[in-house]
Amino acid sequence: MNTPKHTPGVWSRNIKPARKYNCIFAGRNTHVCYLATGGLTDEEIEANAALIAQAPALLGLAQGYRAYLIRHNRRGLRCTDSEGCRVGHSESRH
Secondary structure, eight states: OOOOOOOOOOOESSSSSSTSSSSETTTTTTEEEEETTTTTOHHHHHHHHHHHHHHHHHHHHHHHHHHHHHTTOOEEEEOTTSSSOOOOOOOOOO
């Protein structure tokens, strides 16, 4: 598997409310990002903070699923080592 290009580690959000404390951290003192809050509702800001904090875990799941598809050669998957995988439909499934 490729070495991650993002900031490693578990990411976490700051305390609520995210409108006031809008930083996502990796570890203790590494600031990964600050959320844009202008024009968004409090609910959107909170949801964005939760989603961004889970980005490394979501990336891991996506990479694991891609590896699973490659190993099991599921129908409709077109993939080589030199390109990204794309899930599609075979011609016989129209």
